[in-house]
Structures are given as C-alpha cells and as structure tokens.
Amino acid sequence: MTLLSGSQASCPCHSHAHSKPAGATLSGLLKYGRNYATAKDEKEYAFEMAASNIRFGEGVTSEVGMDMKNLKAKKVAVFTDPNIAQLHPLKAVVESLDKHKVNYIVYDKVRAEPTDKSFKQAIDFSKAEQPDAFLAVGGGSVMDTAKAANLYLCYPEADFLDFVNAPIGKGLPIEKTLKPLVAVPTTAGTGSETTGTTIFDYEPLNTKTGIAHRALRPLLGIVDPLNTRTMPSAVHASSGLDVLCHALESYTALPYHQRTPRPKNPLERPAYQGANPISDVWSLQALKMTIEYLPRAVKDPDDIEAQSKMLLAATFAGIGFGNAGVHLCHGMSYPISGLNKKYWHPGYELDHPCVPHGVSVALTAPAVFRFTAQACPERHMEAAQLFGVADSSSKLESAGPLLAEGLTRFLQDLGIPDGLKAIGYTSSDIPKLVKGTLPQHRVIKLAPTEAPGSEDLSRIFEDAMTNY
Structure with a gap:
C-alpha cells in the first residue's frame, strides 16, 4: 500500500x-x-502546521516541577478531577512541585464531560486565585477545562459566548498570549495536549460546542505511559x-x-x-x-x-x-x-x-x-x-x-x-x-x-x- x-x-x-x-x-x-x-x-x-511541544517517556511527569521552576511560575493552578486526585498521576505531579518548591493550588472539581456551568465554575476559581501558570492533570475534560479557565482569566471582561464557536457563540479570534499551560494526559484518547480546542456541553441547547484557536494550545504536553496504567x-x-x-x-x-x-x-x-x-x-x-x-x-x-x-x-x-x-x-x-x-x-x-x-x-x-x-x-x-x-x-x-x-x-x-x-x-x-x-x-x-x-x-x- x-x-x-x-x-x-x-x-x-x-x-x-x-x-x-x-x-x-x-x-x-x-x-x-x-x-x-x-x-x-x-x-x-x-495551511499552517501547529502543535504543542511534546515530551514522551516513562516517568517524565517527575520533571514538571522543574518545568514550572524554569517558567519562573509564582503560582500554578493545578487542574484535575475527583478521581485522578486520588491516583498516581496527581501524586507524581504534587511530589515534583513540592520537591522544586513551586507554589501551587489544586482545583479538583473538574466535571467529566464538562458543561458551560462547570467551565464557569473553573473560570471563577481562576479569577479568584490569579495564577500565572496552569497545569492540567487528567483526560480531555481536565485539559479542556484548564484551557477555558486560562482564556477567560486573560480576558476577564469577556462574555462567555464571545469566543465560543459560531453560530452558538461569536467565535471571536484570540489576540492575546495566554498564560503557560502544561498538560499531563492520563487517558490515551483526546490528544488535547496537542490541540487548541476545548469542548463542552452547552446546556441551554442540549448540545456540545467549543472554542477553537491555536492560542489555546498547551505550551507542553507531558506524555507519560505510567499515567495511563490505572485506566479501567x-x-x-x-x-x-x-x-x-x-x-x-x-x-x-x-x-x-x-x-x-x-x-x-x-x-x-x-x-x-x-x-x-x-x-x-x-x-x-x-x-x-x-x-x-x-x-x-x-x-x-x-x-x-x-x-x-x-x-x-x-x-x-x-x-x-x-x-x-x-x-x-x-x-x-x-x-x-x-x-x-x-x-x-x-x-x-x-x-x-x-x-x-x-x-x-x-x-x-x-x-x-x-x-x-x-x-x-x-x-x-x-x-x-x-x-x-x-x-x-x-x-x-x-x-x-x-x-x-x-x-x-x-x-x-x-x-x-x-x-x-x-x-x-x-x-x-x-x-x-x-x-x-x-x-x-x-x-x-x-x-x-x-x-x-x-x-x-x-x-x-x-x-x-x-x-x-
């Protein structure tokens, strides 16, 4: 062939x-x-070719603390979901952040298959905490939620539908450089660690939609096979x-x-x-x-x-x-x-x-x-x-x-x-x-x-x- x-x-x-x-x-x-x-x-x-930087290998999650230190991050928002919060991937991330004395806060309320409501809750958390970097540890739902929180933190006056894909939203272009986002996938599926796309359920219309722009892409995807060992x-x-x-x-x-x-x-x-x-x-x-x-x-x-x-x-x-x-x-x-x-x-x-x-x-x-x-x-x-x-x-x-x-x-x-x-x-x-x-x-x-x-x-x- x-x-x-x-x-x-x-x-x-x-x-x-x-x-x-x-x-x-x-x-x-x-x-x-x-x-x-x-x-x-x-x-x-x-056509344009765009992708996040990718680091692949068993155990590379242990390097994330050094990555955040290299970024000179003063306050990192760690996003995860209630299940991953109890498992190896988050523990490995926290150990690395602690080891390298990186200041961080954890948001562990990400909803599987996120909605506009759950996105807004994460956005409110980010606006209240004002992190200067994001770290997503989880599947596509976690990475997508972190992308949305990062976007609206950088556009605090924007209406939620401003950047949502048309015709549901206005589909406005993203003209700012967002905060650095490092993504640590724990499922082998969405590829969200490489993309500028975030998807959610828009409950008023009972359908999914999203936001798509290269500016949403993670700065780095840490692709560690050890993090998928606990997948059912x-x-x-x-x-x-x-x-x-x-x-x-x-x-x-x-x-x-x-x-x-x-x-x-x-x-x-x-x-x-x-x-x-x-x-x-x-x-x-x-x-x-x-x-x-x-x-x-x-x-x-x-x-x-x-x-x-x-x-x-x-x-x-x-x-x-x-x-x-x-x-x-x-x-x-x-x-x-x-x-x-x-x-x-x-x-x-x-x-x-x-x-x-x-x-x-x-x-x-x-x-x-x-x-x-x-x-x-x-x-x-x-x-x-x-x-x-x-x-x-x-x-x-x-x-x-x-x-x-x-x-x-x-x-x-x-x-x-x-x-x-x-x-x-x-x-x-x-x-x-x-x-x-x-x-x-x-x-x-x-x-x-x-x-x-x-x-x-x-x-x-x-x-x-x-x-x-």
Missing part, C-alpha cells in the same frame, strides 16, 4: 465533489455551514475510539485547498483547516497504531506495550486532527451526548448519566463512512485495507461498505453498544439529533461530501440506530 503525499493526490474526486449543485441557492447551502465560493470568495491556498478497560476502549475517529475523520476531511473563504488575515485562519500533506502523515500512522494496539490494551490490563502505543497514537492523532479537523462523527456526537439523560456507560463511576465521548463518536462511524466514501473512495479504501476487510483487488465503489464492515467488526470486538438504540435513542429522536448537529459548522463543513443537510443527517442517524 502506498501512502500518497497530498490530499488532492489520493482524492482526485475532490476537484469536482464540492462544486455547487445545480438548482441550489447560496442561502440554502450556507444554512448548513458550507461556505461555497462566490465571485468575491477565494479558496484557501495555504471501559476508559481504554472509549478513549481509544476517540483516537480512531480523530485519525479517520482528519484523513478523509475536505482538502485544505477546497475550503472557502480564504482568510483576510492569517489570524483568522481556523485551527481546523482540512486534510493536508502534513496532517495526513500523523493521522494515518495513528490509525494504523489504533487498529493494532487498542484491542490489546482493552483486553489485557497488563499489556504495557499496547497502552504505551495507544498513548503515543493519541498524540499522533491530536497533531493530525488538530491541524486538519474532524467532521461528521464528531459533529453528530455532540447532540448524542448532550441529549442523553438516562444512559450510564458501564465502567464509568460518575454521578451523572454519560455517553463517553469516544463511544458517542464511534456509534455513528460505520454509517458516516458509508456516506462520505462517495467523495474520496481512495482514502476510504486505504482505511478498509488497514482494517483487513479489503485488498488491492477490491473495487473502489465498495469502499464505503467495506470500511463500514471493518469498523463494525472492530466495535463489536471491543464490546461497544450496538448503535444508538442500545443507548436509548429511537427513530423518533432523530429530528432532535439533527437539530443539534446542524449548528456544528466548524466540523460538519469539513465533511468531504457536499454540505450534509437535514435529510442526509437523518439518513445517517437512522443507519446508525443499529450496527451489528
């Missing part, structure tokens, strides 16, 4: 797949988030599925040179730019590693090699999707999580109903990639070959069904619930799920197909009701 060097090289159909459909109106297209070119619009011609099997599975979808979505996203409009100022160039030759390398490698190592990490808690490889894969995927973006699996996952009021996922000890993020993303994956394969079948076929369900003799027109088959087998082998019905949704919920997906312009506009509208999304949700 040959790794093609550029988005346009392996997806020649992109050159025509995004032309304006006959009879469509511009206003109708924009309604669903696609910025089709007008006479005044120009397509993007450049269910958390390994869910976080690993997030890696899987990060990799697949970014690899199959709209090519960067097809995105419009071209920004008037480089500051306005989005963090999610579309597939590009650099992100392709990271995303494809993360996909290969996840297919090989996630089943091992889930099934054997003593498989240290598999756990370490998945942590590295999460970082690889974070660099990939942090620059290319994700699309429909993530866009559709937000209302799946946000509308859930009854489902409690096995293996998660929480005080509220929860569809873990990786599960909510993966449940629609077979249906999504059946749908998107029409736009770039070559890339979908390449992924199907990695899953072992296709070979060089497979026909391109079968790329979607084959990739969906590979994904379905993979999910079933991991014991993931059988589609949306298994977590309590029915066909009658589809209009609400579609309504919650349509505002996710930042991601759904990066789908490689024509702009997915209400009918397309309804069909995908219906197809995702059962997978097995």
Whole structure:
C-alpha cells in the first residue's frame, strides 16, 4: 500500500465533489455551514502546521516541577478531577512541585464531560486565585477545562459566548498570549495536549460546542505511559475510539485547498483547516497504531506495550486532527451526548448519566463512512485495507461498505453498544439529533461530501440506530 503525499493526490474526486449543485441557492447551502465560493470568495491556498511541544517517556511527569521552576511560575493552578486526585498521576505531579518548591493550588472539581456551568465554575476559581501558570492533570475534560479557565482569566471582561464557536457563540479570534499551560494526559484518547480546542456541553441547547484557536494550545504536553496504567478497560476502549475517529475523520476531511473563504488575515485562519500533506502523515500512522494496539490494551490490563502505543497514537492523532479537523462523527456526537439523560456507560463511576465521548463518536462511524466514501473512495479504501476487510483487488465503489464492515467488526470486538438504540435513542429522536448537529459548522463543513443537510443527517442517524 502506498501512502500518497497530498490530499488532492489520493482524492482526485475532490476537484469536482464540492462544486455547487445545480438548482441550489447560496442561502440554502450556507444554512448548513458550507461556505461555497462566490465571485468575491477565494479558496484557501495555504495551511499552517501547529502543535504543542511534546515530551514522551516513562516517568517524565517527575520533571514538571522543574518545568514550572524554569517558567519562573509564582503560582500554578493545578487542574484535575475527583478521581485522578486520588491516583498516581496527581501524586507524581504534587511530589515534583513540592520537591522544586513551586507554589501551587489544586482545583479538583473538574466535571467529566464538562458543561458551560462547570467551565464557569473553573473560570471563577481562576479569577479568584490569579495564577500565572496552569497545569492540567487528567483526560480531555481536565485539559479542556484548564484551557477555558486560562482564556477567560486573560480576558476577564469577556462574555462567555464571545469566543465560543459560531453560530452558538461569536467565535471571536484570540489576540492575546495566554498564560503557560502544561498538560499531563492520563487517558490515551483526546490528544488535547496537542490541540487548541476545548469542548463542552452547552446546556441551554442540549448540545456540545467549543472554542477553537491555536492560542489555546498547551505550551507542553507531558506524555507519560505510567499515567495511563490505572485506566479501567471501559476508559481504554472509549478513549481509544476517540483516537480512531480523530485519525479517520482528519484523513478523509475536505482538502485544505477546497475550503472557502480564504482568510483576510492569517489570524483568522481556523485551527481546523482540512486534510493536508502534513496532517495526513500523523493521522494515518495513528490509525494504523489504533487498529493494532487498542484491542490489546482493552483486553489485557497488563499489556504495557499496547497502552504505551495507544498513548503515543493519541498524540499522533491530536497533531493530525488538530491541524486538519474532524467532521461528521464528531459533529453528530455532540447532540448524542448532550441529549442523553438516562444512559450510564458501564465502567464509568460518575454521578451523572454519560455517553463517553469516544463511544458517542464511534456509534455513528460505520454509517458516516458509508456516506462520505462517495467523495474520496481512495482514502476510504486505504482505511478498509488497514482494517483487513479489503485488498488491492477490491473495487473502489465498495469502499464505503467495506470500511463500514471493518469498523463494525472492530466495535463489536471491543464490546461497544450496538448503535444508538442500545443507548436509548429511537427513530423518533432523530429530528432532535439533527437539530443539534446542524449548528456544528466548524466540523460538519469539513465533511468531504457536499454540505450534509437535514435529510442526509437523518439518513445517517437512522443507519446508525443499529450496527451489528
């Protein structure tokens, strides 16, 4: 199998797949988030490569005290959640800070799957304490909460929705340099230690949204395999599925040179730019590693090699999707999580109903990639070959069904619930799920197909009701 060097090289159909459909109106297209070119619009011609500094190795958490001392931090806000607060990762961080005589305060009230309310509580804490550096110890929820607290500490007069992605918020650019943030991930999934993205449930609309800007990126990600040793099997599975979808979505996203409009100022160039030759390398490698190592990490808690490889894969995927973006699996996952009021996922000890993020993303994956394969079948076929369900003799027109088959087998082998019905949704919920997906312009506009509208999304949700 040959790794093609550029988005346009392996997806020649992109050159025509995004032309304006006959009879469509511009206003109708924009309604669903696609910025089709007008006479005044120009397509993007450049992409930017941005990622946090990464330090990988067993035991590197012990260096964080020296890092904060080197930054000359006078007061460090350590963010974590109630579970991690009792475990090795936080103890290792505290020991290092104490050893190097760094002044710190701990905020251990981060909510798993954070909300606008929990973000605001963390922001209030930061404004009251006025730290000059942040240290996030936990999974994506912790890292994202620390990013938000850092942002609004530096913009004390801002309204909460000022920086939230449009159309839910104003989507204003971040023009200040924020306080240094060091991220210590304890799950192998979100890749948030590498990205300028923070995600939360916006409770007034029962959906997820977020803030995305390069300025939010951690200064340093400390990626220590020792910190994932305490992950339960269910958390390994869910976080690993997030890696899987990060990799697949970014690899199959709209090519960067097809995105419009071209920004008037480089500051306005989005963090999610579309597939590009650099992100392709990271995303494809993360996909290969996840297919090989996630089943091992889930099934054997003593498989240290598999756990370490998945942590590295999460970082690889974070660099990939942090620059290319994700699309429909993530866009559709937000209302799946946000509308859930009854489902409690096995293996998660929480005080509220929860569809873990990786599960909510993966449940629609077979249906999504059946749908998107029409736009770039070559890339979908390449992924199907990695899953072992296709070979060089497979026909391109079968790329979607084959990739969906590979994904379905993979999910079933991991014991993931059988589609949306298994977590309590029915066909009658589809209009609400579609309504919650349509505002996710930042991601759904990066789908490689024509702009997915209400009918397309309804069909995908219906197809995702059962997978097995």
